[in-house]
Amino acid sequence: MATLMLTKYVNNNNFYAPPPVAGSSRPSARFAGTPIIGAKSRRGGSAVYLVSFLLTFDFDAFAEDALETGGRAALVVAVAFVGVRLLQGLLSPLIRVAVREQMAAEPEIEIEKRIDTLSHVIYRTAVVVVAVVVTVTLLPEFGVNAGPMIAGLGLAGLAVGFGAQNLVRDVINGVFILVENQYAKNDVVSIGGISGLVEDINLRRTVLRDLDGTVHFIPHSQIGTTSNLTKGYSRVNFNVRVAYDSDVDKVFAVIDRVGKELAEDPAYAASIKDPPHALRVDGFTDTAIEVKVLGETLPLEQWTVMGEMRRRLKKAFDEEGIVIPYPYKTPGGDARVVVRPQPAED
Missing domain, CATH: 2.30.30.60 (SH3 type barrels.)
Structure with a gap:
């Protein structure tokens, strides 16, 4: 920054190096119109001209110019920072009110996810826009003409646009999402x-x-x-296999009882909207009857509830003598299915 300010100050004030006095190696006290940079490139006494420039350089004016430029830059950055913070403070309440009105019938967890997503995307987009505006505003303060640069970026963007069609599709699809x-x-x-x-x-x-x-x-x-998988509500959905000689009505009653007990458990009650229950006989396989178990939970809770439901069903089936068939292989490699546990041999 200091180099840019120094260059800008020298260019704006047209500093010139004094030519040497006839018959003397010392420079004259007057400026004769020879640019100091040109003098360095054309003559061997560059050190003399540099010393002369430093002796005649108006450090007070330079410091004043630097402070003025730095002050304007600091003011722009400060205003941008305050603006972003205010925007952040205003966005969340406005989005929260709008989303709650739009999704009044939705669960609270869905409303919070929507608010979080919109606030996150809009805030980050606004920060990028503010950063671009601040950069364009500060460039002239350091002697950089932003006009040609913006025009060049426009032409470059047009050229890049033909090769960035996927990026455009990304953004358009993101807006629809x-x-x-x-x-x-x-x-x-x-x-x-x-x-x-x-x-x-x-x-x-x-x-x-x-x-x-x-x-x-x-x-x-x-x-x-x-x-x-987690929009609005989630669903407990799995099949239980029981042996063909099982009492189907008893199987249904045990499943419904276990599901009701799970829904009444304080550790799971808040997560369950509709207790898991036996819906229907879902199919017949070569070895078992399949019973469909269905229920509803809050979003993201279905896996926890299903895991606990399976654990409790296994214990309840064991207590009620309901068999879950399972395959095994004999020492000869033949596949068989255990339908009833065999008593241990003495």
Whole structure:
């Protein structure tokens, strides 16, 4: 910055080096119109002219110019910083009010995810815009003409635009994703065969983290079909297999009882909207009857509830004598299915 200010000050004040007095190696006291930079390049006595320049340089004027330029720059940065902070303070309440009116019938967790996503994207976009405006505003303060640069960037952007069509599609698709509220931060989604938690989203790309901890960056132009596993509510949905000689009505009663007990458990009650229950006989396989178990939970809670439901069902089936068939292989390699546990031999 100091170099730019010094150059600007020298150019604006047209400093000239004094030519030497006839018959003397010392410079004259008057300025004769020879630029000091030209004198350095044309003559061997550059040190003399540099000393003369330093002796005649108006450091007070330079300091005043530097303080004035630095003050304006600091003022622009300060105003931008305060503006961004005010914008951040205003955005969240405004978005919160608008989203709550639009999603009044939705669960609270969905409303919070929507508010978080919109606030995050809009704030980051605004910061980028403010940074560009501040840069363009400060360039003239340091002697850089921003007009030709902006025009050049426009032409360069036009040329780059032909090769950046995917970027344009990324942004357009990102706008539709946000406007249509297809998914938000902290949703679990499946995009192009990749499933994971939405850790971040902006206008250009979505960031997913899968169960292995792997982070996937997905450009919005590559998104075709998106499946949101946690929008509004989530569902407990799995099949239980029981032996063919089981009493189906008893199986249904045990499943319903276990689901009701789970929904009444204080540790899980807040997460369950509809207790898991036996829906129907879902099919017959070669070795078992399949019973469909269905229920509803808050978003993201279905896996926890399903795991606990399976654990309790196994204990309840063991207590009630309901058998879950399982395959095994004999020492000869033949596949068989255990339907009833055999008593241990004495």
